[in-house]
Amino acid sequence: MDRVRPHASERDDILSMMLSARYEDGSKMTDRDIRDELRTLLIAGHETTATTFACALEELHRPENAHVRARLQDELAAAPAAPEELAKLPFLGAVIDETLRLHPVVEMVLRRLRRPWRLGDYELPAGTSIGVALPLVHQRADLYPDPRRFDPQRMLDRKPNASEFVPFGGGIRRCLGAALSLYELRIALAVLLREATLALREPRPVPIVRRRITLGPQTGVRMQRIA
Ligand code: HEM
Numbered sequence: 001m002d003r004v005r006p007h008a009s010e011r012d013d014i015l016s017m018m019l020s021a022r023y024e025d026g027s028k029m030t031d032r033d034i035r036d037e038l039r040t041l042l043i044a045g046h047e048t049t050a051t052t053f054a055c056a057l058e059e060l061h062r063p064e065n066a067h068v069r070a071r072l073q074d075e076l077a078a079a080p081a082a083p084e085e086l087a088k089l090p091f092l093g094a095v096i097d098e099t100l101r102l103h104p105v106v107e108m109v110l111r112r113l114r115r116p117w118r119l120g121d122y123e124l125p126a127g128t129s130i131g132v133a134l135p136l137v138h139q140r141a142d143l144y145p146d147p148r149r150f151d152p153q154r155m156l157d158r159k160p161n162a163s164e165f166v167p168f169g170g171g172i173r174r175c176l177g178a179a180l181s182l183y184e185l186r187i188a189l190a191v192l193l194r195e196a197t198l199a200l201r202e203p204r205p206v207p208i209v210r211r212r213i214t215l216g217p218q219t220g221v222r223m224q225r226i227a
Pocket residue numbers: 040041044045046048049052104105106109110167168169170171172173174175176177178180181
């Protein structure tokens with residue numbers, strides 16, 4: 001921060017914008033607040049998207065999903081190379097959505113009740129903390145038949161509503177970066193698959209474990225370029 005501060009007004013990166021920002025009363029953000037905001041962006045913004053990207057690559061390269069990869073590659077081959085055009089491809093979007101359904105990186109979205117609330121047979125008093133387990137919502141066979149199967153087509157056949165598909169949480173605190181990360185993921189996946197032919201280095205799926213606050217592949221997803 002000390003290094004950037006003298007040049008902040010000439011730069012347009014996030015750190016410089018925060019250093020230059022002023023509250024209504026003219027005061028600056030404290031260094032501590034800036035540090036916290038940057039840490040949120042790094043953890044909320046980077047790790048989540050990178051983990052989803054790794055899971056998408058793993059699903060697409062499993063032998064049982066070869067037909068999904070072939071269909072995606074056909075769609076990519078027929079598309080214009082401009083990133084903003086790639087981001088609109090329907091099957092590519094469905095592949096990302098289906099990855100987020102099967103591998104939500106955030107396990108639980110938490111809320112504290114401001115008023116008493118009835119949930120099924122439970123009378124919950126104000127102040128109770130409740131959590132919505134995102135993987136359980138996404139594994140409901142009544143919403144997603146054969147729920148463990150990676151099947152992007154299902155996301156095109158029936159668009160799930162905002163309480164059925166919740167990788168970004170929901171309501172007023174829904175993820176601020178949802179649109180950005182979907183855009184990034186589509187473009188990054190499209191460009192990588194158009195440029196390189198990859199293969200998984202381990203034949204078996206990598207176990208998904210909790211890594212601090214996110215869920216993700218225990219050892220990362222190791223791949224090699226074969227063409
Ligand atoms: C695949 C990528 C991502 C996933 C799965 C994800 C998931 C989530 C989830 C589940 C929440 C909690 C929402 C709730 O309580 O209802 C959240 C909150 C948040 N996310 Fe993301 N996120 C992703 C990418 C990003 C990116 C790229 C950014 C920023 C550049 C970001 C910034 C935030 C912030 C600031 C919050 C807190 C919002 C609030 O409390 O008002 N996220 N995210």
